[in-house]
Amino acid sequence: MQITFLGTSSGVPTRSRNVSSVALKLPQRSELWLFDCGEGTQHQFLRSELKISQLTRIFITHMHGDHIFGLMGLLASCGLAGNVQSIDIYGPPGLNEYLQAALRYSHTHFSYPVKVHTITSGLIYEDQEFYIYCGVLYHRITAFGYRVIEKDRPGRFDVAKAQRWHIPPGKIYSQLKHGETVTLEDGRVINGADLCGDAEIGRKIAYCTDTVYCDRAVQLAEDADVLIHEATFAHQDAEMAFRRLHSTSTMAAQTALAANAHRLIITHFSPRYNPGNPIEFKDLLKEARAIFPKTDMAYDFMSYEVPRRRDSIIV
């Protein structure tokens, strides 16, 4: 699972940071999921190594322009690229109506199926490998945070070992593969776990934007391998953060700390902290690290490969 930041600015694009969008690459199935889609996201795709043709799902946090104005262009271009199978879009009420209006007035017809799912808090998606939950954050309009959970995978079944133990092949193997304990015809009791490698513990990624500090963000980020959290403002501008219902760098760090997250990546920065200003981006990172040391600061095209827990323990 590889996270790529396609836009890390809040509100307006700057020369070096585009407005919000984060891609999650699932290499094992050649799929790409997108979180938010600010204007110019399709342009960022062109400049990245990501393939627009792998896009299957788009998750929208809220309806502010800097999170959705790239959606129509991206979807239209996916159609012209010609190799997209279908796209499922998840987002708050109003998203479907917005897309329908934009389609109608721009005379756009997608050449592939696009399905819009209006979400409410809770489980919004499940397949063999993933669960995705969402919850309402605390912003000026309804904004959803997302929690992507990779399901645990049982360890690999050691066939050679089973054969060495003279366990006859058949239905028993599939029980043992799932870690069950079975009694053989010869009376031996075998624990499947003894024939399986270490289970792979699923990874958890939380994406919380736009929001001021809130308990729901902490819940969504609980024990997360990575929490991606907005940090629009520096700590000094907390009053503005409370007024506009955005987070400071320190609120993001406190969320990561309270949630026992393993890593925090802050993003969605106000252009007011561009290099050369009294407070700069690097100061926001410093503030966050003082509270939660394992913090990184996103920049456009930054990639982060989410490590497996198992690997983390060994290394």
Add this chain to the structure above:
Amino acid sequence: MQITFLGTSSGVPTRSRNVSSVALKLPQRSELWLFDCGEGTQHQFLRSELKISQLTRIFITHMHGDHIFGLMGLLASCGLAGNVQSIDIYGPPGLNEYLQAALRYSHTHFSYPVKVHTITSGLIYEDQEFYIYCGVLYHRITAFGYRVIEKDRPGRFDVAKAQRWHIPPGKIYSQLKHGETVTLEDGRVINGADLCGDAEIGRKIAYCTDTVYCDRAVQLAEDADVLIHEATFAHQDAEMAFRRLHSTSTMAAQTALAANAHRLIITHFSPRYNPGNPIEFKDLLKEARAIFPKTDMAYDFMSYEVPRRRDSIIV
């Protein structure tokens, strides 16, 4: 009057060409007019030397996404930039409804007045210095071509010469300034033109996209100093041009020729002619020049200072 191309690709952006937008800078009044506004136009502003704060008018040709999907983001950012006075937008039916829907669903409120004018063929704007006309081209949906006409300016009144001729100052001066013939109290008959420099002939710019070859484009481009015309396809792909109601490079050139235009700039190229393909952009330019030698090929951020006729004659 300086023309800057902010996007020169048709349909989808490429790494080097954004979708349609052309800026017209009027230095004498620190104003900027924009023609079309594809996604990423505000990003192109950031990369150019143009000032978004000078933007006063936006003219939209038609409602296809590659000409309008940058409008909401640009207008929202104009508000956040904080120094825009007001913006007038001109375009086809549906434009106002599209903007109203996008505003509503994205909870956007502009902090300055935005007025949308739904246009029909004919004169759509006039001020002391300019007329702007539009006419319906021939595309899959209603598409307007524009003709910007700078009014002729009487030559500069030579006050020193009038004094040498012992013409008493007063109301007479303003009559002479306008080139009128007056009779002085002493009986002399003075032709104002003899006291004025050469009149400055107004310049004419035509912008025709998207369209297949049509008489209306020729009318709009009549005697134009510059005709900006789409050339989506190469001559070889004329069948596709007729089917999709776009122009070939040769249609653009024929329009310039029939209109007696002084210069042609082609734009809005299909990405299929990217360098490395069997037919390349440079081939489109060659084709157009074979018919209309004074043809240039637009590229992103290309600037063209429209020369005055007078200058042209002297040089």
